[in-house]
Amino acid sequence: MCGIVGAVAQRNIVPVLIEGLRRLEYRGYDSCGVAVLAGGEPRRARSVARVADLDEQVRETHLEGFTGIAHTRWATHGAPVTNNAHPIFSRNALALVHNGIIENYESLREMLRGKGYEFVSQTDTEVIAHLIHSLYRGDLFVAVREAVQQLHGAYAIAVEHKDQPNTVVGARQGSPLVVGLGQGENFLASDALALAGSTEHFIFLEEGDVCELTLERVRVADRDGRDVEREVRTVAAYGGAVELGPYRHFMQKEIFEQPRAISDTIPQADSFDASLFGDAAARAFGEIDNLLILACGTSYYSGLTAKYWLESIAKIPTQVEIASEYRYRDSVPNPKSLVVVISQSGETADTLAALKHAQSLGHRHTLSVCNVGTSAMVRLTELSFLTHAGREIGVASTKAFTTQLVALFVLAATLGKLRGHVDASLEAQYVRQLRHLPAALNSVLALEPQIIAWSEDFSRKENALFLGRGLHYPIALEGALKLKEISYIHAEAYPAGELKHGPLALVTEAMPVVTVAPNDALLEKLKSNMQEVRARGGELYVFADSDTRIVSEEGLHVIRMPEHYGVLSPILHVVPLQLLAYHTACSRGTDVDKPRNLAKSVTVE
Ligand code: F6R
16 A cells, blocks of 8 residues: 655656655655656665655656656565665666556566566566566557556556656556646546646546557546546545645644534434435435445444444444455345445455445445545445544544444434434434534533643553443444544453453453443443442542543543433544544654544555
């Protein structure tokens, strides 16, 4: 999973490529690089630091050119060292960048070694560069078309050759690639966002497409080698720098943006109508009798939360599955299922593949809950509901999660109403509760100073347990995920009733146990579970609703939530957990917005 950009122009294109990389860093940031053709052999700069460092290098070395390709990497094959950073060269004649994984790279490498090619990196990408070089007979487009026939796996590539100084060739299979059409210049990128400011006219290449960009022309051939015309779409991608304002990190800013993001996501109408999900929703919702939710990571946890709502409010059986598992197992398709995919980016490879798999099994009704309207996921589903979180830059998802919860609650209420379980008075109550959310969130955000005080303790720990029950168990899971991914503290979440079946063995004075304690039907049970922890010397950190009568004492720390929020409580209870993870990570001095080994958008499986 990486980001690629390429361009042919009549001006020095390096600043455009570097800016494109900055915008693609969400796809990985283990290393980055750029290669240009400026008469003769390609020249490149590469860095294992961030794009800012690469920018400095190109300025210092006066790396300039009219034709170029660039890459930001999330390491799969080979460590994040300079030698493995793209662009990868073949015999100083050809430069190539790649996003994806080549599964048959070992056999190709042996074959190419036999032809005298020397491998200097540990990447799977190097085989593509040498393969195209070995097939090059004066026409890069032809060589790439021949080469991709031999590749198994996923790829989006951009290639340039010293003998064709005004040409960049691209190809895609399983990884995204768009062509940007300019005036006397043309571009390639993993995402239209990378080219914002350079063009608003894009061709979204299809699976198996190979394209050739020259100054005046873009040529596209399909997987069978036939020249094809692809639709040109106008997309006004916003590429402007997002300001940090008074915040230290984007994650903190995004946590504080949640009242606004949620109010933008709540439907304006005072009723739950199927049309909120698309024109075809009324018919589709009438034809289903169960839901299958597919997602990854934080989005999966929003799906898990939704299951509680969907089964209690809409009384509709709901199954939630990790997309990467569903796509590879034998499952029993049910034509009466509504398949729901949840994704911030709409480009997560596993979720996309799971959706396509579900469709291939005959599932007709599909719905995406997504934050990016132009994404592949939204394009592939029959129905969609867009969350309006705005651009999320911090790798750890926050406002995307809470807006997904809003969308899924609206889905549960809508299906509940259609199925006769939500009458007019309950509908009005749900609408009121939704409208109150932004104000309620602001009160929760005001707890930040108390959470900062806790984070000092947490920053010295190496392990943590998170407990929740019922509707708040997925919230405990999300709290643990946030803590581990940005503070690198090992954290596990359990449904509190499960503690005695094993995890209790981990509890000692050194183990902080974070507990999500809303005042719901399971509160008394949860209190018993907390006693089990206290009896073993475990230190409890409890987020309790205002009316729970849980009070601080030795070994029991309590932060009181401003109100009791009823059915929407998970949306509020996750916020202090986000803040706890954030401030703990700050105390430990980690790179909060770009935690190690991760990427914002996971576009490889
Ligand atoms: C964690 C996080 C990830 C994503 C996951 C799915 O903070 O952000 O777990 O939730 O990679 O991404 P999307 O929602 O873009 O499909």
